[in-house]
Amino acid sequence: MRLDDALRVLLLMREQSDARYEAACVRWLGRFVTEGKALSVEDVQEAADLVASLKSDGAAAAEELLSLCREHGLARA
Numbered sequence: 001m002r003l004d005d006a007l008r009v010l011l012l013m014r015e016q017s018d019a020r021y022e023a024a025c026v027r028w029l030g031r032f033v034t035e036g037k038a039l040s041v042e043d044v045q046e047a048a049d050l051v052a053s054l055k056s057d058g059a060a061a062a063e064e065l066l067s068l069c070r071e072h073g074l075a076r077a
Helices: 003-015 021-035 041-053 058-071
Strands: none
Touching (some): 003 021, 041 058
C-alpha cells in the first residue's frame, strides 16, 4: 500500500475512533522516514507535527501531508 493510501486509512481510523489509531500514526510516520527520498530533519519534524495535528485538523493536515509525500516521491502526482 502506498503511503498516500495509508494516510487515507489513518483518516478513516480517526473518524471511527479506532483504538489502533495512535499506533497506526506512529507506523505511518516511520514509513515516511524510511521510504522518503532526500528527507531533511525539518521534513521529518514537519511530518511529525502534521500527523499529530490530524486529530484536531484532519483535512488540512492531511492535504499538507499529501503534498509533503508528493514532494518526496511517496504519493501519486
